[in-house]
Amino acid sequence: MSFEQFRAPWWQPGGHVQTIWASLCARYQAQGAQPQPWLRERWDTPDGDFIDVDFSSHAVAANAPTLVLFHGLEGSSSSHYAKATALACAQRGWRLAVPHFRGCSGEPNRLLRAYHSGDVDEVDWILRRLQQGAGGDLLAMGISLGGNALACWVGVQQQAAAQLIQGAAVVCAPLDLVAGGVSLGRGLNRWIYTPMFLRTLVPKALGKWQQSPGVFDKAALLRARTLHEFDDVFTAPVHGFENADDYWIRASAKPLLKQVAVPLLLLNA
Known part of the structure; x- marks a missing residue:
């Protein structure tokens, strides 16, 4: 494992400025591009609940990689980072899937349970189902809470994770x-x-x-x-x-x- 020290630009001296600027920059990028509608699928979960999964609608090749984006606390496919990621995937010819944690897609879920930072069972079930429909490589990305949950999953699964995904990225996650x-x-x-x-x-x-x-x-x-x-x-x-x-x-x-x-x-x- 290697580490590279982050060096902020002189005009972004602290975490608050960096957080707000990244949010505004992503929104600007997403708004400046031609908006693409999401294609939503509702999946029934094994325990009698449901989740909603939004897929990008831009054209991709049959063997294109699929990127799975796990959103952060109270996030969704409407989050600025999801829209910016959709734009990046469209530019690269990748398919994007944004599964919503329970209760985050705009409609309350059926069961008492919601979601949490270590929800590895949910992540596992989602990735296994997405792998069945992926024509090419399956990659995973998590933001904040979704990033911690994804990192927990790859840690718990160890070698078994390699049978599902080719790689993962965790962004701004509270790993502690x-x-x-x-x-x-x-x-x-x-x-x-x-x-x-x-x-x-x-x-x-x-x-x-x-x-x-x-x-x-x-x-x-x-x-x-x-x-x-x-x-x-x-x-x-x-x-x-x-x-x-x-x-x-x-x-x-x-x-x-x-x-x-x-x-x-x-x-x-």
Whole structure:
């Protein structure tokens, strides 16, 4: 494993500027290109739920590579990075698939469970099904939460991952969820980014409470002001973890990286 030091341009001195600039640049690229509609498929999951998968609609060769993009927390095919990736795939003649984690495609999923950073079973099922329809190489890419989940999967699968994908890229992922969560819970991060996530996470969780009243502490959910508090009251108990700390430790990809047996690019500022 090799590392290359990231050196920011002089006019991007900090993480906030780099984050906002990348978002604006991707939006500008996507808006400047001819928009292509997504082709959506709804897949029934083995446990009686469903996910929606959006495919790029640009023309590709029958043996073209397929890139699978796992979106970040509360992301979707409408996210700026998904649109920018679709543009890049169109320029290269690649097919793009954007599977939505449960509840992220614009419609609530059927079951109580949602999604989380270590959802390796979901990633595995998605990639195995996509491989069946791939005419050429299958490649995987994950952003943020989706990147950590993908990195967990390649670490858990080890040599078996090479039977499904030819390589993977993980972009801006919190591979150490404890460190990432602590960072998001303090300073400017707590006031800039955390409210953006909670603005959609909390209403979705309240919808789950309507499905299964009493399964978690509704009052504590409404008091949540950090991702740790949200994960402690909702994500952890709903997905089989003891609490937020247990979830963050067990779902972090960092300890699994030494087991990866496929070409893997980790891109983090």
